[in-house]
Amino acid sequence: MSSYNYERFDVYVEEGDEAREFAAFPDTLHAGERAPDGELAPLGGQQVRLSELWSRQGVVLEFGSFT
């Protein structure tokens, strides 16, 4: 299994981590269930919990990276 911050995309694919993650997605966490909470750091701001955000209003969450 590759480490979370993998250095080589081809090895991450070759070892099957990517395929396993995509295959698992439809069967985990469903609409109607409670969203996982966690702590994130807004750029230029103080650490915030997702639950602090969703206690005020709905949240649209998109995951991504620069590369």
Added chain:
Amino acid sequence: MREAHPGENLTAHAGLDDKLTTARRLRDELGIARPILVDDLEGAVHRAYGLLPNMSWVLDRGGTILYKAMWTSAERVGEFVERRWGEARGATQAPFHTEQLELRSVDREAFARGLERNGPRAVTEFARAEQIWAERARASR
């Protein structure tokens, strides 16, 4: 989250400072205007939501999952949010699970330019991954 396609110029995050620096480049060089929230180095929140590189989720006030998608489509999220949080007189909430094999439009040229910016290694590693996917597709036929 982690870098999807690291290369010589943009390596995997070795520390939180790396991760913050790359998040600032995402904001400034790609002109991302919406708030950017940075996960911890080991991706605790990314793991909790399933580790995919470009998922989107809509969470209701209170933290109930309303929408999950394997890939982000601004069009689809926008359409959902406008309908879900817009005027809906007399509507009640009901389980309404849908699944679809979507068309996904990718700007191949912009993606290729991104890989080149990351470094030559990112280009060759993606090409090799495409071969692996093609071999797997042939094997499963």
